[in-house]
Amino acid sequence: MPLLNLRLIIRKTRQDLLKNKLNRILLAMILLFALLSIGVAFSKYSSNYESTEKYRKETRENWEKRPDKHPHRMAHYGYLVFRNAYPLQIFDGGLDNYLGNVIFLEAHKQNTANLSEAGSSGILVRFGTFSCAFILQTIVPIIILFLGFGLIAKEREDATLKLLNIQGLSGRTIIWGKVIGIWQFSLLFFLPLIPIVFIASAFSGNASCGDLLFRLTALCVSYITFYFFVCTLTVIVSARSKTATTALVTLIGYWLLMVLIVPKAVQFFAQNTYPTPSRIALETEVEEDVLKVGNSHNPDDPHFKHIKDSLLAHYNVKTMDELPVNFGGIVMKEGEKITTKIYTDHLNELDGKYNKQQRLNEISGFINPVAAIKDFSMTVSGTDNYAYQKFQQQAEQYRYQLSQHMNDLQIEHISNKKSSDEEHPAVVSKDNWKEFPDFK
Amino acid sequence: MTSYLYKQFFRNKAYLMALLFLFLVGLMAIYTGKSFLDKNESIITKSTDYQKESIEKNVSLHQDNMGLLLYYIKFNFVNQTPRLAALNIGMRDLNPSIKGVTIRNLEEQKHNTDFYSPANAATGNFDFSFVLVFLFPLVVIVFCYNLISEDQEKGTWKLLSVQSKSLRQLIDTKFLVRFLVLNVVYFLLLAIAVVWIKIPFSLHFLAFIVSGWLYIIFWFVLCRWIISYQKSSAQNALTLVLFWLAMNFIVPMSANLLIQKLYPVKEGLRAQIEQREGYHNKWDEAKDPTMERFYKIYPQFSQYKVDENASSSYVWYYAMQHMADMESAKSARDYDNELGKRNNAALYLGYLLPNIHTQLMQSQISQTGMENHLNYGYALKKFHEAKRLFFYPLIFSEQKANAVDWSKQTVQTFIAHQKVNILQLLLPYVCVIGLLLFLSNNKYKQLC
Numbered sequence: 046m047p048l049l050n051l052r053l054i055i056r057k058t059r060q061d062l063l064k065n066k067l068n069r070i071l072l073a074m075i076l077l078f079a080l081l082s083i084g085v086a087f088s089k090y091s092s093n094y095e096s097t098e099k100y101r102k103e104t105r106e107n108w109e110k111r112p113d114k115h116p117h118r119m120a121h122y123g124y125l126v127f128r129n130a131y132p133l134q135i136f137d138g139g140l141d142n143y144l145g146n147v148i149f150l151e152a153h154k155q156n157t158a159n160l161s162e163a164g165s166s167g168i169l170v171r172f173g174t175f176s177c178a179f180i181l182q183t184i185v186p187i188i189i190l191f192l193g194f195g196l197i198a199k200e201r202e203d204a205t206l207k208l209l210n211i212q213g214l215s216g217r218t219i220i221w222g223k224v225i226g227i228w229q230f231s232l233l234f235f236l237p238l239i240p241i242v243f244i245a246s247a248f249s250g251n252a253s254c255g256d257l258l259f260r261l262t263a264l265c266v267s268y269i270t271f272y273f274f275v276c277t278l279t280v281i282v283s284a285r286s287k288t289a290t291t292a293l294v295t296l297i298g299y300w301l302l303m304v305l306i307v308p309k310a311v312q313f314f315a316q317n318t319y320p321t322p323s324r325i326a327l328e329t330e331v332e333e334d335v336l337k338v339g340n341s342h343n344p345d346d347p348h349f350k351h352i353k354d355s356l357l358a359h360y361n362v363k364t365m366d367e368l369p370v371n372f373g374g375i376v377m378k379e380g381e382k383i384t385t386k387i388y389t390d391h392l393n394e395l396d397g398k399y400n401k402q403q404r405l406n407e408i409s410g411f412i413n414p415v416a417a418i419k420d421f422s423m424t425v426s427g428t429d430n431y432a433y434q435k436f437q438q439q440a441e442q443y444r445y446q447l448s449q450h451m452n453d454l455q456i457e458h459i460s461n462k463k464s465s466d467e468e469h470p471a472v473v474s475k476d477n478w479k480e481f482p483d484f485k
Numbered sequence: 486m487t488s489y490l491y492k493q494f495f496r497n498k499a500y501l502m503a504l505l506f507l508f509l510v511g512l513m514a515i516y517t518g519k520s521f522l523d524k525n526e527s528i529i530t531k532s533t534d535y536q537k538e539s540i541e542k543n544v545s546l547h548q549d550n551m552g553l554l555l556y557y558i559k560f561n562f563v564n565q566t567p568r569l570a571a572l573n574i575g576m577r578d579l580n581p582s583i584k585g586v587t588i589r590n591l592e593e594q595k596h597n598t599d600f601y602s603p604a605n606a607a608t609g610n611f612d613f614s615f616v617l618v619f620l621f622p623l624v625v626i627v628f629c630y631n632l633i634s635e636d637q638e639k640g641t642w643k644l645l646s647v648q649s650k651s652l653r654q655l656i657d658t659k660f661l662v663r664f665l666v667l668n669v670v671y672f673l674l675l676a677i678a679v680v681w682i683k684i685p686f687s688l689h690f691l692a693f694i695v696s697g698w699l700y701i702i703f704w705f706v707l708c709r710w711i712i713s714y715q716k717s718s719a720q721n722a723l724t725l726v727l728f729w730l731a732m733n734f735i736v737p738m739s740a741n742l743l744i745q746k747l748y749p750v751k752e753g754l755r756a757q758i759e760q761r762e763g764y765h766n767k768w769d770e771a772k773d774p775t776m777e778r779f780y781k782i783y784p785q786f787s788q789y790k791v792d793e794n795a796s797s798s799y800v801w802y803y804a805m806q807h808m809a810d811m812e813s814a815k816s817a818r819d820y821d822n823e824l825g826k827r828n829n830a831a832l833y834l835g836y837l838l839p840n841i842h843t844q845l846m847q848s849q850i851s852q853t854g855m856e857n858h859l860n861y862g863y864a865l866k867k868f869h870e871a872k873r874l875f876f877y878p879l880i881f882s883e884q885k886a887n888a889v890d891w892s893k894q895t896v897q898t899f900i901a902h903q904k905v906n907i908l909q910l911l912l913p914y915v916c917v918i919g920l921l922l923f924l925s926n927n928k929y930k931q932l933c
Contacts, residue, residue: 082739082742085742085743085746086742088746089742089745089746092749093749096749096751096754097754100754100755100758103758104758107758107761107762111765111769112769114768114769118765118768121765122761122765123761125757125758125761127754139607140603140604140606140607142607143579143601143603143606143607144603145598146754147753147754147757149593149757149761156597157597157598157600159596159597159598160596160750160753160754160757161579161598162745162750163576163579163606164576164579164580164596164598165750165753165820165823165824165827166741166744166745166824166827166855167576167824167827167828167831167845167854167855168575168576168828168831168844168845168848168853168854168855169737169740169741169744169827169831169834169841169844169845170741171575171576171609171610171844172733172734172737172738172741172841172844173607173609173734173737173738173741174738174741174742174745175735175738175739175741175742176742179734179738183734184730184734184735187726187730191723194719195719289719290631290638290717290718290719290722293719293722293723294627294722297722297726301623305619306510308608309608309609309611309615310513312605312608312611313513313517313611315605316605317520320524321600321602322600323524323528323599323600324581324598324599324600325528325531325532325535325583325585325599326528326531327600329531329535395600399602399604402602402604402605403602403604406604429604430602430603430604433603
């Protein structure tokens with residue numbers, strides 16, 4: 046009997062919401078907005094993808110068609126790597142606006158990823174950019190509150206709550222019935238979008254369908270759970286408030302807390318608890334640390350003098366000109382190894398601080414469902430900071446390989462004697478460039 | 486009667502809580518601005534020492550080779566941060582306020598950013614302008630949404646209409662009470678900011694204060710219009726929150742998406758490829774054509790000839806470097822133009838929406854917006870050229886390092902002279918406030 050009653054209330058709540066003309070208009074508008082944002086994001090993604098692919102190809106072609114050169118010239122010619130987001134960016138832009146899109150890779154030097162979308166925009170970008178995920182995380186919850194604030198409070202005001210009680214419905218049944226009823230309705234805002242997101246991101250052709258399906262399933266589960274939270278909150282507040290108006294005002298207050306106040310406050314504390322150094326300070330520290338180990342540009346530096354002496358001893362020769370390997374190349378290889386190690390250590394430390402700040406944010410997800418869904422959705426869509434750090438690390442690895450490969454070529458093929466004569470120019474064949482693999 | 490209305494106001498605990506909340510977040514915002522300014526200043530102060538040390542170190546290492554020396558030395562160029570920037574950090578957290586450049590090609594160096602956490606950047610700064618644009622309106626809504634409907638719902642409305650001479654006057658006095666109380670918080674926060682951050686009084690600061698003040702008035706007038714329809718409290722709250730939501734989230738966010746789509750900035754990446762090719766290709770080409778182009782740009786250096794067969798030459802080297810800037814110049818200019826277009830689109834949108842207008846104008850006044858970013862970029866280009874033209878003849882004539890008075894090579898600062906266009910600043914507010922007053926007055930006539 047109670048179960049039947051529960052079903053009745055669920056049905057009634059759901060149908061009432063569905064039958065209301067205003068609610069239907071609201072539903073249609075939200076879905077339309079979401080579709081539009083998916084559409085615009087899709088076309089933006091495809092054109093970005095196209096142009097970065099074009100530039101990537103151009104970079105590779107330019108690299109391969111370099112003529113015979115001294116390898117160190119090539120190490121300075123370097124490489125440009127471009128970032129392409131995961132196609133679910135169409136659904137959730139995440140941090141994408143704030144991530145650099147191109148890194149210039151060259152010997153001796155780690156450059157930052159530059160030219161982010163936000164860096165190329167005016168102040169308006171600070172209001173955020175529209176995305177399907179934003180609608181689902183921010184707008185739909187407030188609509189649920191608007192639809193649900195009166196669910197119990199209104200019945201109490203109209204004295205219909207007493208009628209229900211008299212008919213033998215327990216308070217618990219009423220509350221659960223209302224929660225599940227509005228929850229089922231709220232899923233209509235979200236579920237119809239999933240197949241469209243799937244088709245759009247599969248069309249962009251940059252990910253396997255299996256992977257997409259897996260990620261979308263995870264998204265489904267998380268949003269369904271999230272809406273359950275929001276619906277429960279709405280009905281409980283509605284039940285505890287004397288009037289519908291107080292219920293509405295309280296719920297708007299909760300929404301503001303979850304969407305605006307708590308995330309900002311967490312960020313405020315994270316930044317003040319884990320302060321981060323500026324680039325100029327970090328680079329100076331790196332420079333000081335490098336000088337402590339050895340200066341590859343100073344011929345009398347003890348660290349590099351030791352290498353020189355041991356090389357001469359190993360090949361049993363007296364002068365540098367007699368060495369069968371290129372000494373300059375060996376010095377640079379060692380220098381690159383030292384600077385990269387020191388720089389990476391410092392950078393990891395910095396990333397560690399960012400991650401600690403991020404951790405606070407994640408912890409706030411335990412009390413703030415909006416923060417939790419935001420983080421999760423971003424991670425699944427591949428637009429969070431971890432995905433970005435991975436891209437940066439891959440780029441740095443590639444840079445290191447490239448520099449050291451060029452140094453190896455120099456060690457093997459370039460003579461120690463300064464030769465500018467026509468017969469033995471200090472270059473290696475351009476075939477070497479083709480042999481070096483492309484990024485990723 | 487007015488004193489009774491004040492008493493009535495202060496008896497409401499929810500109002501006092503809202504005021505206290507606003508005051509506290511205001512303090513947090515000022516603190517954020519202060520620590521931003523402090524961090525920024527310490528970077529700039531340190532950079533003076535760094536530059537001096539770096540010059541000393543490099544000069545001692547490359548005493549006899551001016552060309553190689555200038556390959557290494559970085560010259561710092563500061564984008565002056567006004568104290569006012571503490572109240573509106575704008576884009577200054579993303580765009581560094583100091584850049585160090587060598588006299589090699591500029592295009593490769595000028596986009597280098599500072600480190601920042603994308604997660605923090607995406608959440609946005611908790612600065613005073615944020616509190617003003619997002620949170621002040623919410624308190625205005627809390628104060629005003631039920632000014633008429635509360636009495637109607639409690640049943641005291643009829644009593645009031647019988648007893649008071651003019652209902653309209655009564656309602657307006659209630660508005661005035663709330664407006665004055667909120668003014669106290671607004672000006673108190675600004676006073677604290679003045680003392681704490683040491684913001685000097687200037688026309689800019691005045692314009693900043695006035696724009697924020699007009700923005701608060703806008704919200705009161707909007708509330709006055711909405712509640713004049715005499716709907717229920719719940720409906721008023723809903724409508725006002727929807728207005729707030731649409732203005733602060735939906736419209737600017739969709740506009741952003743459209744602007745990014747309509748004005749793509751691919752030229753930025755294009756310029757990166759062009760500068761790289763522009764320079765590196767020259768190594769494999771004959772020296773003459775490069776030099777001819779260089780002499781054409783700078784005829785004053787045509788006396789420094791380069792032998793086609795020379796194995797290396799710094800005249801040639803720096804000419805090649807300069808070609809990178811020349812060949813990417815068009816794309817770089819196009820990129821800047823696109824940035825300008827993006828910003829203008831936002832400005833036009835701001836004429837319609839006071840919140841966007843406030844944010845944009847305050848960042849313009851505080852020199853933290855796109856205008857300042859672009860002007861600093863142009864100034865950096867000039868700074869870079871001045872450095873090149875100073876050092877080129879010394880390098881080309883193979884001077885020793887001691888030919889330069891290095892103590893004069895200090896960090897330089899770009900001081901923007903941002904003009905405040907009073908009409909552009911005030912007119913959008915005046916228009917929208919006037920319109921809303923007109924609309925609500927019509928309604929109030931029916932009220933009494």
